[in-house]
Amino acid sequence: MTDNMLKAGDIAPDFTLPQDGGAPVALSQLAPAPVVLYFYPKDNTPGCTTEALDFSALLPEFRALGTKVFGVSKDSLKKHENFRTKQELSVPLLSDADSDVCERYGTWGEKKNYGRTYMGITRATFLIGPDRKIVQVWDKVKVKGHADEVLAATRALVNQ
Numbered sequence: 001m002t003d004n005m006l007k008a009g010d011i012a013p014d015f016t017l018p019q020d021g022g023a024p025v026a027l028s029q030l031a032p033a034p035v036v037l038y039f040y041p042k043d044n045t046p047g048c049t050t051e052a053l054d055f056s057a058l059l060p061e062f063r064a065l066g067t068k069v070f071g072v073s074k075d076s077l078k079k080h081e082n083f084r085t086k087q088e089l090s091v092p093l094l095s096d097a098d099s100d101v102c103e104r105y106g107t108w109g110e111k112k113n114y115g116r117t118y119m120g121i122t123r124a125t126f127l128i129g130p131d132r133k134i135v136q137v138w139d140k141v142k143v144k145g146h147a148d149e150v151l152a153a154t155r156a157l158v159n160q
């Protein structure tokens with residue numbers, strides 16, 4: 001977890017971001033629905049594609065629980081639309097081109113890969129309750145089985 005990443009119990013900062021193929025999304029307008037925000041580094045890369053496909057496959061189950069799910073990255077709306085079309089994704093994608101939301105949620109920071117240091121998005125997911133409190137945070141996400149884990153936590157939240 002990055003030092004400034006939001007934690008369970010924190011109030012999720014409000015935002016308005018453009019959505020691929022749709023109207024802009026404001027967190028404050030989604031209440032009282034629970035919200036899953038998954039932050040990912042880049043469209044059309046292996047891990048990000050798998051994660052988006054997994055959330056898309058489970059989207060009907062999230063919706064049955066009254067939960068909104070969104071993927072967030074710095075990619076442009078055009079890249080998001082191409083990604084959704086190419087991969088036949090159903091999960092909506094939000095563009096945080098200036099990384100403002102990523103910074104406020106603590107998912108933007110220094111990364112290291114193969115000895116190289118650079119700035120980027122840390123793969124992380126936030127489950128936000130109806131009161132905008134963060135219920136659970138997954139940081140440094142391993143993609144395999146992640147969407148199922150988030151769905152299980154969402155079921156537990158909704159069935160409390």
